[in-house]
Amino acid sequence: MYFVPNPELGNKIIILMAALVLVLQIAAVGQRGIISSIRIFGVQSFLLAGIATVIAYFNKAEHVYVAAILTVLLKAVVLPRVLERLVEKIGIRREIEPLINVPLSILTAGGLTLLGYVVAASFYHPEETAGPAALGHNTLPVAIALFLIGFFVMVNRRKALTQVLGLLSLENGMFLAAISLTYGMPLVVDIGIFFDVLVAVMVLGILVFRIREAFDSMDVSKLRKLRE
């Protein structure tokens, strides 16, 4: 290690990356193309891995490296690839029409970010845990906002695939929360979670494919046969 582990520097880097993550997330809300959404997700995951690495480095939490590597591999490389392949296979690139129009969606995303701050502030008290151990804790609001916006994307988007993307960014929010609060979950758990995410995306991918086959569309708002 060449440069001195300066927590201040680490903090700055983390905050910068977290802000980027958030911006990307809000961009994803406004994004119309499926492929670009997928790519946004990839970049976002990459940034998260970066945050994880920085935290791991400054806090000397080795197992977080593993999480970071897994994130890069899985979420930044494998999953976007898989999803893009799926899009190609399905052959749909049409624009996605959100249920709420873009400006309003972005406004909502902003509101949810605010909520994220409120929620985070309610239980997280920075002054109590000052020092290097607190490094990354201030990304918690971003994590919660990520979670909420991801959820909002799922609510807002019609296409099956974008719902999956929403779910994944929701997952990203949690990942951020986990590393920022507790430097990741215990390793076994982390691996389990990653495994589950992988399987979930596979399963959902198969489903998306089958839906496309069966309904000739990926618009899940058309799945309304099962109702009262």
Add this chain to the structure above:
Amino acid sequence: MIQVIANSGLQLLVLLLVAPLFSGIIKTLKARLQTRRGPCVFQFYRDLLKLFRKGMVIPETASWIFSGAPYVYFTTAILVGLMIPMTTTYAPFSLFGGVLAVIYLLAFGRFFLALGGLDTGSSFGGLGSSREMTISAIAEPAMMLALFTVALGANSTNLSEMAGAAVSQSWRFLAPSQMLAFAAVFIVLIAETGRIPVDNPATHLELTMIHEAMILEYSGLYLALIEWGASIRQLVLMTLLVNTFFPYGLSSEQTLFAAGMGLCFYFAKVLLLAVFIVLIETTNAKLRLFRVPELLMVAFILGALALISTFLF
């Protein structure tokens, strides 16, 4: 003991033998008031005797109920008669049934007569039974309420006790509750005995018949039993009325003399009541059937007022 038996025998005899007389008296008096000569007061006895000597025709459609009904009607009337004090405050069967038994035994007779009316299958019988049961159904609560008022005053539902209580409190009949109750029971008496303005015993007009329609198919001995029973019932109700509300002349002793004196008083009172009935009958027109409930409702209200006035005054 002998006096008790004698008294009971006397009461039974009065019921059996004198009841038709009062029916006759009412008929004659009514005719006189209407400036007709009218039948002799003993005409009713002659009618009965004649009926006793006639053969009977039982409708082919009828069953044993038709034949059984007159017996029940007749016997219940007598049994009821024995429960009501007549000449002294003592009634032979008073212990075995009070006001409630009286009303329900009368209902028992009516029940069977109504069955008898329906048994023939003729529409008149059904008509009579239906009307009779309807009117009695509405009359009964009024009667019960009025008699309750008296019973509550006397602290007993037994008629001997009620009469005894009446005797012990002189001028009680002037109490508003008694007057109101009397009025109520009187209206019920009119209805139960089938008199104007509720029913007209003298007509066999389809639209107006009640009691007569019910017994239209009876003949001979059965008819005699029914007519006789009806006159006994009438006397019984009149007795109930006079002796619970105007117990004058009733002695609480069981002597022959007291009984004799009581008998005289009793006849006088019943006669007075008969005159009263005749007056009502001649001065009123018969009501339409569906106005009768209104009249009985009045009786009910009178009974309720009587009850309320017992603790108002």
Add this chain to the structure above:
Amino acid sequence: MILFGLLIVPLIAGPLSFLLRKRSAMEFVNLSAFTILLGLAIALGARVLWSGPVSLWNGFFYADALSALVVLLSAFVAFVCSIYAIGYFRRDEAEGVFLENDEPGETLVEQKLREYYTLTPLFVFSLVLVALANNLGILWVAIEGATLSSVFLVMFYGRDTSLEAAWKYAIIGGVGLSMALFGTILTYYSAHQILETETLSGLNWSVLIGHAAQFDKATMRLAFILILLGYGTKAGIAPMHTWKPDAYSEAPIPAAAILATGVLNCSIYGLIRFYILTAKCLGPQFSSHLLIIFGLLSVAVAVPFILVQKNFRRLLAYSSIEHSGIMVLALGWGGVLGILGMLLHMTFHSVTKPLLFFCAGNVQQHMKTDLFSKAKSGLIHSMPVTGGAFLLATLAVTGSPPFSLFQSEFTILRAAFVSGYSVLGYVFMAFLIAIFAGFLAHCANLVLGADPNLPRDDTDGWKKYSVVGLVAVIVILGFWIPAPLFKLIQSATAIVMGG
């Protein structure tokens, strides 16, 4: 050893079935695996009763009375479903159900059966893992695993509607589980501050429970909210219940029965584990109120849908929503009576619900429809056993005496009064009555009536005797509970009460 066996048996049975070709071999593997599983679950119960909690791998797996009870119930359901499944799929095969959508050929049948017989053991494995995992993170992983393995079971018939149901199931379940994971992270965080450990045991329930009182209260509050929403989604608590009717009506009957009982129990189990922590940390008030609100809401939501239901399998789903609501409500009312009532309810519900599903399955295969309007009434004439059992099961599931759910509902209601929620008790009762009316109206109309002159069914022994056996079980349980089982429930109650 028992724990190991419990986990390894289904884990082997699944892949083993995948390798097999013959139907009867797959059936045999499943049936014997689940028989062994049930035996092991009983052994676990006995062991826990005898010598207290069991753990394995340094506390990675841990089984106290509560886990033993949940494992026992899962194993029981899996066992009866494996019996029923044999008859069920044979009938499906005989009627050519699998040939409808794809190209004809025998291979598809085998492929489909293999899919079921492989996935179900894995599904059950996840359910067992849920109850045996000491680590709350692993518990989450296991529930997620159960969800993922059952998505394909929901999709099993490959109809458009199955896809739709599977999608809704996967997405809503995914969202719900994300919330649960978030809750788990927050719990870990609040424990992390106290324990200052990054090892695996930092999420172990048996460790956490000892320190729960010192956890950060604000964090635990949020954590519990997220856990309630998350595991509530899996348990089908309103308003997160919406996936249930779809998934239950599309999955093959045995899978639906496991979903309706096993998954429900495991989700409630997860909720209970967190409830214990929360109650220790925040006192019972906070969680009670939330649980009561959501529980009562679930029961309330079930009412109108049950009253005007058109589809008898969706009816069962709403009943399942009602029952998870009742369990949550009981947990909220709390006290010894409430908890005992809840655990009794969980037990009895797990016995009753499969029966109802089996009857519905028999009817569906007989009438070729799951709509009341298309099914001819007068079922009792052509299917006397199923018809009678359906009526009994209807009565049982709506909490009528003498069936056992009455006992738990009675206890729960007593808990309501004792804990001072008598007004809610009245409301609760009113809902139960409405549900009874709705249920009975539908089922009586289906079962009774003039003879529609359908051919006599009820011939398959597997299907028939699984129904008859369950009827016998619910009738017996209505009058008498084996003492060890009650002991187990009692010690589980003590765990929930005291941590």
Add this chain to the structure above:
Amino acid sequence: MTMLPLGAVFALSLVAYSGGAVASLLSWREAGLARRICCGTALAGAILTGIGGLLALVQETPAAWSVSSGIPLFSYSFTYDALAGFFNLVLAILAIAVSIYSFSYLKEFEGKRNIGVFGFLFHLMLLSLTVVFTAANAFLFLIGWEVLALVAAGLVAFYHEDRASRRAGFLYAVMSHIDGGCLLLGFALLIKVSGSAEFATFHNIAAQMSSGELTAAFLLFFLGFGMKAGIIPFHIWLPAAHPVAPSNVSGLLSGIVIKCGIYGMIRIFLDSFGVVPSWVGLLVLIVGVVSAVLGVLYALMEHDLKRLLAYSSIENVGIIFMGIGAALIFRANGHPLLAGLALIAATFHTLNHAMFKCLLFLGAGSVLHSTGTRNMENMGGLIRPMPVTAFCFLIGAVAISGLPPLNGFVSEWFTYQSLLAGYGATGRLTRILFPLAGSMLALTGALAAACFVKAFAITFLALPRELKQHEVHESPRSMLVGMGFLATACVVLGVGATWVLPLFDGMMNQLLGQRVVGHFITGNGLVLAASTPAGGTVSTAVIGVGLMVLLLPAIFLVKAGAKQFGRKRGPAWDCGLPGLTSQNEYTSTAFSKALRMVFSVLYQPRREIQSVFDISPYFPKEIRFESGIEPTFEKRLYNPLKQLILSWSKRMRAIQAGSIHAYLVYIFITLILLLLFGVRP
């Protein structure tokens, strides 16, 4: 020593019932065998129940047993005390009669219906009844109660191919579940106060409850028991359910099953609550009056024989409620003797109504069995082909009309006496209610008489209307024996009331802590006396004998006259109109027309006349006449309620409209709300 025979008898009866249930079910393939088992074991069980009931009534020391269910909270405890004994005795008498009756009655099921299932349900009904009466804790009581309800619903819907039966069974089950729910809540309240589900711990529980709790508990129990007993306005299931059940079951339903409500009220209000505020009694009394009057008024308008009987059950339950209400009021005002009088009125009427209502239902069953219809407008003249049935029915009709000397009169007389006594024993404002209630009872009695004149006459008398006379037959012997048994009971309970009454003493002692029956018998044990301030005496024995004695000379007279002057049969005179046919006869509707007009405010009668004509309206080809009365409670109360619930439910379906986005929105909004809730300081 004293407990032993009772215990053995009770256990044996339970064994007989449950064994019979299983045996019937198992023998369902052999219809004849199933029938014999069904009736035989039921008869055996009923006799055992009867012996048990008598033992419990006589020996007075309650016997108790308890069996564990595996859960300490729930144990099966039984207490066989005098109250239980009384109701078991009533049950036994009916069950004996019905079992005998069923030997032949069930024959028509053979080959058509599953007698095994019938026997199963029938035995379970008897079993659950006896369990309800002997249960010593809330848990067992509720189990018995609900099982009874479900089994009875099953029997109501036994002819389930028929839509009306199905609907009635369903209505019955739902209403029963509602009343069961009320009881469950009520017991939960009591258990909360007492800390235990055992009835023994409920003793005098009213003293420990706050007034709010007491009010809630009372209302819950009143609703629960009242609904079971079929009081107005919770009665709608009763006229729907009782007619459609097989007639032997109808007899038990009206005879004893609805009496469970009465039993429960006595058990809880008198035995458990101890002294309750007098408004409680007043409410019971007023509801009783309303039920009695409305019940009989609705009965009058019926032309379905069994529905008529069902409505009349509502009336009689009302009369019983009057007695219970009066007893509660007296107890609240500290008059145990009067309470005893009122309670005897209520329990005696319970017994009596059980006898004659069951008898009438069995009679109606025989008629139905023979004619195949319940519609009285089609009957008539049945007294000739079915003389014994007719005679038994007549006894029942006289008894139910409260006419002396039969049993109905005795209990109504006691009711009157207790109502009259209330005048002197209560506060100024409430006292006026008592005689008014009495007069309403008189109205009820008179209307009941009218009603049963109609029921008997239209069914059995005059010419047959739309029946093929040759097909109509007298019932087989066992059915007649069953009816005869009950008819005898009606007479014995009436004429022998003073000998029966001492049986009530143990029960009164248990409930009121005082032996009261001695006060009510005088005159060498021949005369019933209400030794109250406004008492009275009556002797049905003397009235009965008196009627007989007076009847003899009258009969002799008429016979002699007939011998001498002739007695012949001829065509009915009918005011000289020849050719009397059944079309001339008064029908059931015609008979009740006068009352329909009088009480038109209540009935809201509706009539519709449609004439079909070709050329001119003056020459109608065909006239259709339709008339009916408004089913007020269904129309004004239940149907709107049902519609409201269903339409609201339908509207609620929009929640589950299939849109996954909507589903996610629910979760999202819940999440946000809860987060905001969670972060509050």
